[in-house]
Amino acid sequence: MTGLLIIALVTLVPAAVAMALRNVIHSALLLILSWAGIAAFYFWAGAEFLAFSQVLVYVGAISMVVLFAVLLTRHTRTDGGVAPDTLGRALAGLLIGGAVLGVLFGAVLSTPLPIGSKPAAAVTVHGLGVELMERHTIALLVVGVLLTVALLGAVVLAASDSRSGPEDAR
Amino acid sequence: MNAMPGIFAAATGADSLLERWPILFRDTVAGFFPAPLQWLVGSLISILAIVAIFGGVFAALTLLERKMLGRVQNRPGPNRTGPFGLLQPIADGIKMLTKEDIVPRSADHLLHFLAPVALLAFSILTFAVIPFGRNLVPLELDAAVLYFFAAGAATELAIFMAGWASRNKFSLLAAMRALAQLISYELPLLLSFVPIIMLAGTLSMTGIIDQQAGWNFGFIPKWYIFTPWGFAAFAIFLVAALAESNRSPFDLPEAESELIAGHLTEYSGFKYALFFMAEYFGMIALSGMAITLFLGGWRAPLPFLEFIPSYLWFGAKLLGLLLLFIWIRGTFPRLRMDQLTRLAWKFLVPLALFNLGTAAFWSLTSGWSGPLQLARWGVAIALVVVPFVLLGRGLSRGVAPRTYRFA
Numbered sequence: 001m002t003g004l005l006i007i008a009l010v011t012l013v014p015a016a017v018a019m020a021l022r023n024v025i026h027s028a029l030l031l032i033l034s035w036a037g038i039a040a041f042y043f044w045a046g047a048e049f050l051a052f053s054q055v056l057v058y059v060g061a062i063s064m065v066v067l068f069a070v071l072l073t074r075h076t077r078t079d080g081g082v083a084p085d086t087l088g089r090a091l092a093g094l095l096i097g098g099a100v101l102g103v104l105f106g107a108v109l110s111t112p113l114p115i116g117s118k119p120a121a122a123v124t125v126h127g128l129g130v131e132l133m134e135r136h137t138i139a140l141l142v143v144g145v146l147l148t149v150a151l152l153g154a155v156v157l158a159a160s161d162s163r164s165g166p167e168d169a170r
Numbered sequence: 171m172n173a174m175p176g177i178f179a180a181a182t183g184a185d186s187l188l189e190r191w192p193i194l195f196r197d198t199v200a201g202f203f204p205a206p207l208q209w210l211v212g213s214l215i216s217i218l219a220i221v222a223i224f225g226g227v228f229a230a231l232t233l234l235e236r237k238m239l240g241r242v243q244n245r246p247g248p249n250r251t252g253p254f255g256l257l258q259p260i261a262d263g264i265k266m267l268t269k270e271d272i273v274p275r276s277a278d279h280l281l282h283f284l285a286p287v288a289l290l291a292f293s294i295l296t297f298a299v300i301p302f303g304r305n306l307v308p309l310e311l312d313a314a315v316l317y318f319f320a321a322g323a324a325t326e327l328a329i330f331m332a333g334w335a336s337r338n339k340f341s342l343l344a345a346m347r348a349l350a351q352l353i354s355y356e357l358p359l360l361l362s363f364v365p366i367i368m369l370a371g372t373l374s375m376t377g378i379i380d381q382q383a384g385w386n387f388g389f390i391p392k393w394y395i396f397t398p399w400g401f402a403a404f405a406i407f408l409v410a411a412l413a414e415s416n417r418s419p420f421d422l423p424e425a426e427s428e429l430i431a432g433h434l435t436e437y438s439g440f441k442y443a444l445f446f447m448a449e450y451f452g453m454i455a456l457s458g459m460a461i462t463l464f465l466g467g468w469r470a471p472l473p474f475l476e477f478i479p480s481y482l483w484f485g486a487k488l489l490g491l492l493l494l495f496i497w498i499r500g501t502f503p504r505l506r507m508d509q510l511t512r513l514a515w516k517f518l519v520p521l522a523l524f525n526l527g528t529a530a531f532w533s534l535t536s537g538w539s540g541p542l543q544l545a546r547w548g549v550a551i552a553l554v555v556v557p558f559v560l561l562g563r564g565l566s567r568g569v570a571p572r573t574y575r576f577a
Contacts, residue, residue: 029281052317053316056320059320059324060356061323063326063327064349068349071334125312125373125374126371126372
């Protein structure tokens with residue numbers, strides 16, 4: 001139980017501090033620490049594969065996207081506009097945030113979770129692969145196609161038509 | 171709490187004493203402590219052994235590299251400290267420890283300090299799953315290959331922290347350049363491992379080594395490098411590993427001769443040494459990974475050589491790969507940034523994807539025998555060579571080979 005408490009602290013405190021900081025890069029780095037905390041929770045719960053995937057995808061890749069986005073859009077380190085411009089925007093923000101929170105809480109509370117003391121059987125990577133490839137093949141393929149299309153779209157958006165000179169190439 | 175699975179891999183009685191002594195030593199020392207502490211002591215001994223041994227390897231490697239580069243460039247290399255310059259690493263260490271540690275006034279002090287520490291910590295973490303010998307796996311994980319990449323992924327974060335916290339536009343630009351390179355080469359690196367995982371059917375390092383046991387015709391080891399797809403994957407891996415560990419000819423994040431060492435510009439003293447150490451640790455860990463996945467791990471190359479302990483075979487293979495890296499550094503000129511990313515995205519990634527198909531073919535035709543075996547080899551080799559030649563020709567059309575006219 002102490003382990004779970006420490007993991008919860010590592011996950012929630014950086015997330016809370018990240019919202020309060022004015023330095024956006026610091027916020028982003030704390031957010032990454034929070035993601036690592038979630039990975040630690042997966043590991044604590046026995047989902048080894050999921051924990052490593054979380055680190056690989058969130059700490060390794062999505063963190064880079066976040067940091068690049070921050071660096072490419074901000075001009076100085078501390079120009080984060082924290083105060084809302086108008087009362088209407090503040091209200092809209094509160095409303096949307098509250099709605100998301102409500103939906104999440106509703107989903108969590110209405111899901112029947114098996115509560116018991118017996119630990120779940122450890123799932124090996126092999127078992128996970130068989131499960132994905134046999135029972136959820138369609139879902140896996142659909143996700144794969146979706147990601148490929150997204151990737152192609154990004155390449156099309158980013159590619160420029162200008163021909164390169166002979167000295168630019170290779 | 172969950173105990174780490176298999177942290178106490180028991181030594182089996184079948185192995186010789188030479189093979190078993192590291193495990194016996196660990197268990198004996200751990201036996202002096204009360205039972206609840208034994209797993210902790212056992213893990214600490216493993217950690218201490220890794221840090222001590224690879225710290226020593228790092229020191230020896232810096233000297234070896236300088237000596238070998240010296241010979242490549244027709245000069246003696248370091249030869250003033252001790253016999254043949256053998257004490258040079260110690261002199262370097264004292265120099266690094268006593269140098270002034272300069273931090274720019276406007277730098278982000280905490281991140282500036284954390285970056286080298288995080289980088290070194292994450293590169294040491296990758297050692298945890300590498301099997302150094304028959305029983306010498308510090309941490310036996312079911313998803314060990316994934317763990318290796320997860321631990322390695324965080325190094326990108328440390329490089330970003332170093333470049334950003336320095337508050338120096340050259341450092342930041344260099345960090346972005348380094349990140350572009352690391353992200354580009356992560357993909358071929360991962361893709362070059364996928365055929366191995368496909369054919370071995372496991373993500374566990376021990377399982378992959380077990381798949382490579384035995385010999386064909388009594389003398390050709392069943393290592394994955396001796397198959398067409400394995401060889402192609404190894405070649406892709408080698409290029410990507412050089413780029414991932416910032417080694418020449420892909421060392422343009424640092425490029426000490428023209429780009430003032432990139433994101434390391436504002437680092438001095440021991441923090442700089444930590445970056446240096448992390449780079450070498452990364453190189454050693456990737457070599458260890460290559461040995462496990464392609465070169466049969468700690469297995470002996472020939473049946474009658476099996477009396478030599480497995481960790482010595484691992485060491486010999488590691489030394490061979492490291493020497494190859496140094497040789498490459500002394501031989502090839504540095505790539506340009508656009509050439510670097512082009513090589514990754516237009517050449518290595520498609521080749522790695524083709525190689526996936528080759529591996530699938532190999533897996534589907536595993537039942538073929540007799541003359542069909544020859545056809546299997548022929549088709550697989552063609553599947554490797556034809557895309558390589560066509561892609562290479564297509565990429566260099568109109569540009570290479572260049573003709574130079576001297577006035």
